[in-house]
Amino acid sequence: MDVGSEVRFRHFVYMKHDIVIVGGGVPGLTLALALAQSTSLSVAVLEARDCVRLFKRDARVSAITQASKRIFKKLGVWSAIHAQAIQSFTRIECWDEAGNEIDFHCETLAMSALGYIVENQAIQFVLQEALQSYCTAQIFYSTKLIALHEKEDAIMLSTDTGQVFHAKLVVAADGAMSFVRERAQIILDKKDYNEEAIVATITTTAMHEQIARQCFLKTGPVALLPLSDSYRTSLVWTLPTAEAKQYMDLKPDDFCKALTCVFSKRFSEVVVVEGRQSFRLCKQQAQQCVKPRIALLGDALHTVHPLAGQGMNMGLLDAAALFEIIHTAIAHHRDFGSHAVLRRYARWRKADNFPMSVGIDWIKQLFAANTPVISLVRVSGLQILNRFPTIKNYFARYAVGERNGLPKLAQ
Numbered sequence: 037m038d039v040g041s042e043v044r045f046r047h048f049v050y051m052k053h054d055i056v057i058v059g060g061g062v063p064g065l066t067l068a069l070a071l072a073q074s075t076s077l078s079v080a081v082l083e084a085r086d087c088v089r090l091f092k093r094d095a096r097v098s099a100i101t102q103a104s105k106r107i108f109k110k111l112g113v114w115s116a117i118h119a120q121a122i123q124s125f126t127r128i129e130c131w132d133e134a135g136n137e138i139d140f141h142c143e144t145l146a147m148s149a150l151g152y153i154v155e156n157q158a159i160q161f162v163l164q165e166a167l168q169s170y171c172t173a174q175i176f177y178s179t180k181l182i183a184l185h186e187k188e189d190a191i192m193l194s195t196d197t198g199q200v201f202h203a204k205l206v207v208a209a210d211g212a213m214s215f216v217r218e219r220a221q222i223i224l225d226k227k228d229y230n231e232e233a234i235v236a237t238i239t240t241t242a243m244h245e246q247i248a249r250q251c252f253l254k255t256g257p258v259a260l261l262p263l264s265d266s267y268r269t270s271l272v273w274t275l276p277t278a279e280a281k282q283y284m285d286l287k288p289d290d291f292c293k294a295l296t297c298v299f300s301k302r303f304s305e306v307v308v309v310e311g312r313q314s315f316r317l318c319k320q321q322a323q324q325c326v327k328p329r330i331a332l333l334g335d336a337l338h339t340v341h342p343l344a345g346q347g348m349n350m351g352l353l354d355a356a357a358l359f360e361i362i363h364t365a366i367a368h369h370r371d372f373g374s375h376a377v378l379r380r381y382a383r384w385r386k387a388d389n390f391p392m393s394v395g396i397d398w399i400k401q402l403f404a405a406n407t408p409v410i411s412l413v414r415v416s417g418l419q420i421l422n423r424f425p426t427i428k429n430y431f432a433r434y435a436v437g438e439r440n441g442l443p444k445l446a447q
């Protein structure tokens with residue numbers, strides 16, 4: 037049977053592909069597009085949900101780094117993403133309740149923007165559309181993986197639609213609750229923060245002026261990310277689980293008043309809140325990134341606290357690195373699904389993901405704890421960063437994706 041071919045048996049459809057990507061979130065689709073553009077491999081993306089329809093707007097946005105922008109630019113989709121609602125931010129202001137503060141400006145880093153706020157759905161939509169141009173790649177919507185069987189030279193996958201897929205490599209891009217990771221018996225290290233993030237779109241009386249703002253309260257950080265309308269921002273408010281439930285139940289006016297208390301001194305009054313959703317927060321790390329014929333990426337591999345806006349960016353770098361490893365393996369006539377090849381991807385991403393997720397967790401602990409010693413460390417740390425711009429700029433450049441060892445697509 038030819039690669040990518042389909043055979044109908046009495047009860048199910050059997051399909052053979054080179055690569056099956058389980059999960060059509062942004063990192064999974066990015067990998068599919070890179071493979072479709074630069075290889076002749078047949079690629080299937082299995083996505084449990086229906087395709088994205090932009091008339092059903094979702095409040096979830098992501099802060100995209102310069103490195104992620106370069107990936108989208110090289111794949112030729114940045115202008116289409118830009119045509120959707122996008123807002124650059126040129127400054128980040130952070131402060132805590134005691135009045136300690138730190139800020140970052142794009143001019144001091146010699147950049148036009150520190151990053152971009154993009155609706156997750158808008159990126160997914162553009163990637164789904166772009167993939168339609170390639171006959172070697174196909175997205176199977178409303179198709180949920182329900183069984184996985186590992187063989188020596190391939191993986192068999194069954195879906196709730198009665199299809200059976202046969203792949204030389206399976207990519208787990210199926211998010212934090214990854215079915216592939218669980219069925220492949222990959223152990224997960226998990227730390228529950230016992231917190232939830234309330235996400236919503238808010239309207240303020242003052243213009244956001246392209247500034248991303250973050251206030252570190254004792255209960256957790258509250259972030260405001262500027263949207264394309266100058267008076268609208270995206271809210272990510274982290275709270276202990278019980279308090280988050282109370283705030284979710286507040287009437288819109290009372291919710292706005294509570295937010296105004298946080299931001300009025302530094303920014304503005306909050307007058308409208310729309311599309312409140314809450315997300316349970318935890319730090320997760322899979323103990324193995326790869327197994328023979330299986331590779332994990334994105335939230336299936338790691339989840340981090342959203343305070344630094346890095347989860348999606350880390351997933352995009354995973355996708356770009358895995359693409360490069362597969363591409364190189366093909367050029368050298370090597371089996372791209374073999375453990376030896378995939379281990380290179382694992383080592384590469386561990387070296388980049390590990391310091392990032394540990395660093396985010398440290399920041400989280402540093403601002404959460406209120407013991408005198410940790411408060412002193414926090415204040416001294418901020419003072420050092422403010423007094424030594426070289427150190428501050430080094431960390432800022434690192435966070436926005438200006439660092440060594442990135443995959444070619446992100447350079």
Ligand SMILES: Cc1cc2nc3c(=O)[nH]c(=O)nc-3n(C[C@H](O)[C@H](O)[C@H](O)COP(=O)(O)OP(=O)(O)OC[C@H]3O[C@@H](n4cnc5c(N)ncnc54)[C@H](O)[C@@H]3O)c2cc1C
Pocket residue numbers: 058059060061062063064082083084085097098099100179180181182209210211212214215233235272315333334335336342344345346347348349350351
């Ligand atoms: C409140 C909040 C704010 C955030 N803000 C930012 C930010 O500003 N910047 C940033 O970089 N990151 C941010 N993140 C993180 C970012 O949203 C995630 O890292 C990113 O969405 C992960 O993408 P993913 O594709 O790996 O997982 P997901 O987005 O969860 O996608 C997984 C996909 O797999 C599909 N799927 C699951 N199981 C199956 C199955 N069995 N069969 C078929 N399909 C399946 C799902 O339907 C889904 O489409 C934030 C996260 C949260 C919670």
